Amino acid sequence: MVVTLRPEIAALPPYRQGRMASDDAFKLSSNENPNPTHPAILAAIAESNLNRYPDGAATALRARLAERAGVSIDEVHVGAGSASILYQLVQAAAGAGDEVVYPWRSFEAYPGIVTVSGATSVRVPNLAGGLHDLDGMAAAITDRTRVVIVCSPNNPTSTLVTAAQFSAFMAKVPQTVLVILDEAYFEFVTDPHAVNGLRELENHPNLVVLRTFSKAFGLAGLRVGWAVGASYILDAARSAAIPLAVTEPAQLAALAALEVEADLLAGVDDLIARRGRVVAGLAEAGWSIPDPHGNFVWFATGDESTAVAAMFEDDGIVGRVFADDGIRVSIGEEGSVERLLSSAARVVGTLPRAVENARLG
Structure with a gap:
């Protein structure tokens, strides 16, 4: 048996x-x-009290990120890497019988995250050159669609979505559908026409933007990601989160990283x-x-x-x-x-x- x-x-x-x-x-x-890891970050980690649980709400870090993004603290969520927040958002929004639309090829974790939620993946093939087919993604939305994921720059093709392309795409997406803009590599973008998710939030209440400390800030080993969006959406993500997942060393390191940005x-x-x-x-x-x-x-x-x-x-x-x-x-x-x-x-x-x-x- x-x-x-x-x-x-x-x-x-x-x-x-x-x-x-x-x-x-x-x-x-x-x-x-x-x-190499910045000395100020190493010094911050050394101050950790490892015998104590971390602040489960990551209050200090969320407050600092909210100030940076120009939003309230309730509109910021912190997780153990941006992928964990993506997992929480999909869990909160999609289940059995629902669909999640995303480009393919894109981040390799997307299919598994959708399957674990019980929802069905709808993969929209990229265009030539590895670009998102945003028209195709919009056309793939049905009354069963609960989440759409856009990845810019896209992993693994390194291509981006422009602000104009994103605005045109969002105009086609029902506001009842959650759109997640995965911007894990945002700091490496130099193209002035690229989408900047934080600038799009005011125009799109169904949008959540993901960023991370893993890449540009060099904290991949500590797993700290953050999201900005409507507080009720992020409250649902927080409800789906594993408690106390963002450790105190990770929170202190992220705060120190912002000081030496x-x-x-x-x-x-x-x-x-x-x-x-x-x-x-x-x-x-x-x-x-x-x-x-x-x-x-x-x-x-x-x-x-x-x-x-x-x-x-x-x-x-x-x-x-x-x-x-x-x-x-x-x-x-x-x-x-x-x-x-x-x-x-x-x-x-x-x-x-x-x-x-x-x-x-």
């Missing part, structure tokens, strides 16, 4: 973390910030410049990739993806492979740039079909 489980959960593959790397390779599979964003500027050199080098080698707006680049290598990833790994570059779709490679340490470009150039001469796939993808 075996325990009876929900069959859709038993069949669901668990979220797969980016592969680890050997000592002589660069781990560019998880979109981590390669810059200028230093951290200077590091982001360095990564953006490094990203530009990667893009230029790939183009010179003969690659065509989507213009990246996150801290990663996307190789739409199609059915050659596994072979290309193996070549990258032989050269000390560990990327994130999405079988038969492509490879996502994070912008990492300075030393990774020449190694990536050298390996990518070797692929051009060895697997020309992969390069052709990327050109068409």
Whole structure:
């Protein structure tokens, strides 16, 4: 005899973390910030009282974020990473018989989050170049749709949604449908036409914006994400949350990160410049990739993806492979740039079909 489980959960593959790397390779599979932790953050963590439970409401951090966003504290929610808040929002809004619309390919956790809620995924394929098909997503909304997820910059294609595109899209979405704008990589965007979720909230009461401290602020190991939206929606998310999930070290680190934000964003500027050199080098080698707006680049290598990833790994570059779709490679340490470009150039001469796939993808 075996325990009876929900069959859709038993069949669901668990979220797969980016592969680890050997000592002589660069781990560019998880979109981590390669810059060392700021001393002020380390000092803040050292003040933690680990024998005590954290403030379950993350009051100080929410107050600081509310001030930053120009909203009330009740319109801010903090979770153990923005993915956990996404999970809570979907749990709060969608269940059996409901639908959740999202682009595909996008963040790999989306399908699992929807399945666990009991709802049905409606995946809308991206356009050529990895862009969201916002018209297709709007057309996919039915009377069963409860949530729509937009990801900008999109993970893993690194493409973005412009403010004009987002406004046109929102005009087609019923206000009874929750729209979640996932902006985990917002700080890496330099395009002035890109959507900025915090600026859109006033016009769209059914919108919740997700941000995170994991990427630009370098706190991936502590898991701190935040959301801004209508208080009643976030109250529902709070009701679906695991109590006390955001630890005191995480809260103190996030507060300290906000105090040294200028230093951290200077590091982001360095990564953006490094990203530009990667893009230029790939183009010179003969690659065509989507213009990246996150801290990663996307190789739409199609059915050659596994072979290309193996070549990258032989050269000390560990990327994130999405079988038969492509490879996502994070912008990492300075030393990774020449190694990536050298390996990518070797692929051009060895697997020309992969390069052709990327050109068409």
